[in-house]
Amino acid sequence: MINFSLMGAGRIGKMHAKFIAAHPKAKLKYIYDPNSQFAEEVAKSTSCSIASSPEEAINADDVDAILIASATPTHTQFITMAAKAGKAVFCEKPIDLDINKVNECMENIKGTKVPIQIGFNRRFDASHKKAQQARVKKEIGELEMIVITSRDPEPPGIDYLKAAGGFFRDTTIHDFDLTRFILGDDPVVQISAFGAALFDKNSQHVKDLDTAMFILKSKNGVLIHINNSRRAVYGYDQRVEVFGSKGMVISDNQTPTSLERYTSSSTNEKETIHFFFIERYEQAYRDQFNEFVKCVEDKTKPLVGFEDGRNALIIANAAYESFESGKVIDIKL
Ligand SMILES: NC(=O)c1ccc[n+]([C@@H]2O[C@H](COP(=O)([O-])OP(=O)(O)OC[C@H]3O[C@@H](n4cnc5c(N)ncnc54)[C@H](O)[C@@H]3O)[C@@H](O)[C@H]2O)c1
Known part of the structure; x- marks a missing residue:
């Protein structure tokens, strides 16, 4: 079983929550979103816990993978935190809007071995x-x-x-x-x-x-x-x-x-x-998530990674x- 924390419970975050909850080999453990109403909605529909900070969601001992579906400016920070904590990462597109932030993130995660998949669902x-x-x-x-x-x-x-x-x-x-x-x-x-x-x-x-x-x-x-x-x-x-x-x-x-x-x-x-x-793209979103779970399980490289983003x-x-x-x-x- 792969335990997830989900960052972000907006439009696309709610969809990802559904896929995690429905996957036989995945479990949603924590949701973090500063919008408490959105976080509560996801917690209620998936029976997960609400984390009180990004650190709590990402560093939790009982979590293996982080799904980042929060607002774009948060992505590089969460990728870095997750990779340094040894957690597999699925991050929505775009990694960031600023190439300097993307390059800085790339430097910060150099040497970490976690799989990183970017949400190019098409x-x-x-x-x-x-x-x-x-x-x-x-x-x-x-x-x-x-x-x-x-x-x-x-x-x-x-x-x-x-x-x-x-x-x-x-x-x-x-x-x-x-x-x-x-x-x-x-x-x-x-x-x-x-x-x-x-x-x-x-x-x-x-x-x-x-x-x-x-x-x-x-x-x-x-x-x-x-x-x-x-x-x-x-x-x-x-x-x-x-x-x-x-x-x-x-x-x-x-x-x-x-x-x-x-x-x-x-x-x-x-x-x-x-x-x-x-x-x-419902089928594509589901299959990209299934592929990510498979990569984490089999310890293989995602088909679409950080470099593609x-x-x-x-x-x-x-x-x-x-x-x-x-x-x-x-x-x-
Ligand atoms: N792959 C796709 O087809 C696709 C489609 C839509 C959106 N996206 C991407 O997904 C991301 C989210 O988009 P959306 O449409 O769901 O936006 P949204 O505005 O509906 O949701 C974003 C959520 O992030 C939350 N958030 C803000 N700061 C946060 C933080 N520090 N920690 C955790 N959560 C935080 C907000 O409260 C909000 O609930 C964006 O990067 C967007 O580009 C991808």
Whole structure:
């Protein structure tokens, strides 16, 4: 049995609490969140104890692993505390918004041997994984292009925007990681980024963006296009195309059921696609957690680690440099 402390009981923390509680080989021992109402909700639904400080949650003798789902600025501190206490770490993306803090954390945990997995859940989505496998097994021949469309159903509130650290570092970071996942050992070497604040007043108010497009190039010459929006009236739009010399695979949008309606006024009418990430990626979130438990049990290296979190942030920083300068930026991972 692997005993967990969970840091953070917000949107994603509550979801992780559910997965820990449901896993036959995991047990949630402690929750820590300064928002006592959130902590109590998780404690009640999972029968865990409420820790009175991060130290108590992380250093507890009866805890083997720490799941960090708290606000982003807390991540590096909690990773360092957990690694130094010899506890396995699962940490939500991004590791931090500031590369200097990520590098400092990397130095601080050097020499510690604990597994660290970063929450890039899209790598665990069954369809995206098959698209990546189509590249690995050369089902599409030689890889030439990747096209990623990733649009949220609606913009977040202003408080979220103020703390999130910008569209590219908070949101596109998933797409940068997915790009790296599909490319495998062919690194991204260049990026050109465009962004705009076209419709969301809150994004405009905090000088953030709501619309973005990127072109990236890999060392082998593969071209990648990513497009993002904070609003898609038809739901959470998540599509990935992997194109090569022998064809293409598409990981398409998913509807809650496969029902199609044919009426006197429409053909092929389907239900609307999943509303947002918790519904669309439920299987991926569960499988990434199952994978983490397996790594801790088998003492193996997580499939997506600290270095992947750091590399995705380096690409996001290069994207900002391109957006601000209007130039193509070289990326050194
Ligand atoms: N992988 C994904 O798809 C995904 C999706 C959503 C959020 N996230 C990430 O998860 C993290 C949390 O996001 P969220 O949407 O749940 O935010 P949220 O605001 O709903 O929850 C954050 C929680 O952290 C708590 N918190 C703040 N300081 C803390 C501290 N010192 N110790 C413990 N808890 C603390 C807050 O009280 C809050 O309950 C962020 O880093 C975010 O980027 C990842």
